[in-house]
Amino acid sequence: MMQLSFWHKVAFIANICWLFSLSLRYYNAIPTGHIQSSILITGLVIATALNVVVNLWTGFLFIRNKRPAIPRWLMLANFIFLIPQLYLFFS
Secondary structure, X not given: OHHHHHHHHHHHHHHHHHHHHHHOOOXXXXXXXXXXXHHHHHHHHHHHHHHHHHHHHHHHHHHOOOOOOOOHHHHHHXXXXXXXXXXXXXX
16 A cells, blocks of 8 residues: 555656646746756656546545545545546547
8 A cells, every 4th residue: 555655646746747737838947958858857747647547546445445545635636637638638
């Protein structure tokens, strides 16, 4: 269960990068370079894939009636981020 907690935290950080990468479409907040590239890769590629895996893993545990030791706000935040990510991925 500690691994799942770690991956939820990593997914949350990647989701923040996803938000930041969406805002970079409209506002160039940082100069082009390595930092911007890292944020874009983390946000647009890793965030969606990691968020799907983490939410499926958590859903599987809930189906098996096992309560993961993860704060509810973190599970909810990752799930809320998943909805627009999947919408943008499939549209």
